[in-house]
Amino acid sequence: MKSKTFYSNGKLLLTAEYVVLDGALSLAVPTKYGQSLTISPISESKIYWVSFDHEDRIWFEGCFNLDNFSTEEQGDISKRIIQILKAAKTLNPQFLNSTKGYKVTTKLDFPRNWGLGTSSTLINNIANWANVDAYQLLNKTFGGSGYDIACAENNTPITYQLQNGNPIVLPCTFNPSFKDNLYFVHLNKKQNSREGIKHYKEAKGDSNFSVEAINTITKELLTCMHLEAFKNLITEHENYISKITKQTTIKDLYFKDFQGAVKSLGAWGGDFVLVASANNPIEYFKSKGFETLIPYSEMVR
Structure with missing residues (x-):
């Protein structure tokens, strides 16, 4: 062989x-x-x-x-x-x-x-x-x-x-016309997914969340035509998960003054976040100490 x-x-x-x-x-x-x-x-x-x-x-x-x-x-x-x-x-x-x-x-x-x-x-x-x-x-x-x-x-x-x-x-087809306005920023630390899942299961308790609400956001993102609408959707998603997990959003924690939208991915608190911004945000994130910023087209197959 x-x-x-x-x-x-x-x-x-x-x-x-x-x-x-x-x-x-x-x-x-x-x-x-x-x-x-x-x-x-x-x-x-x-x-x-x-x-x-x-x-x-x-x-x-x-x-x-x-x-x-x-x-x-x-x-x-x-x-x-x-x-x-x-x-x-x-x-x-x-x-x-x-x-x-x-x-x-x-x-x-x-x-x-x-x-x-x-x-x-x-x-x-x-x-x-x-x-x-x-x-x-x-x-x-x-x-x-x-x-x-x-x-x-x-x-x-x-x-x-x-x-x-x-x-x-x-x-599915997800190839937004504004993908050049999307970036992935690394938060300089690795998040343990198993710990994140454990926290989620403990935090959600009896919180009355709707799977359908997230389903709707996912479907709307797939057909979203405009950057502003996309930013609103990922912000809505971020706020929704924040309530379920009882965690502060990453934007509120680190990037409150950022003009674009920031969305956590996977287990919150580490790894990459998705950034949607009308202007190139490289200098902003570097000034905050976040050096690893990868444009959407360079990251995604």
Whole structure:
């Protein structure tokens, strides 16, 4: 067998963060940044694993026994890899069912702290390698709504919705005429999605929110023709989620004097925010200490 490479796209959730878990219709986009996984057969009954970051630096290296995936490594990353490999094997007992092992090489296109899906791209790549369902593998490991798996597998924007726990993924046309006025700004810190979901479940309590209200915003964004209308919609969305999660909006926290609109993405408080602005906002955000600003067309597939 020759070497084989799998590739998965990174992800950004533009609408329905948190409430996607409760069946809201979300708009998600795959990014031009992602992660590859290459497997090369070796004669030893081991898995040699090496992970490279976007600057070709090794950020993880480990060796796992093929029979039970045990390792002398004690770190969290090793534990996660073992968890994923074991889960993949429960879904497909024929996976890694040989005396010969592999060298596994992963390579990220983006900095690890960007939050574009270091975990979800890995899950999807291993699922493809193991020939198992990526959503099932996600459920057995990290959990979450699964929209990130859908982005990993699609090369266009999608709508994503859970119906009776099953993912409904539909490619959609989201190519606004004002996309040159849209930017993604990194908040200089990584947000833990699992912690964000935990906070959401605790905060929403008996709050009387309507999934339909978010569905309506998502649908209106898909057909929105004008920048001002788009800004109003994402501000409305931001205020709605703020009430449910009992969190201050990012704009109120950091960018109160900004003339455009700012919308949190995914788990609030870290990673990227979506910015809609009639004027180029680079200097504004740099003056606030936020150096990573990526135009929409450079980020989204």
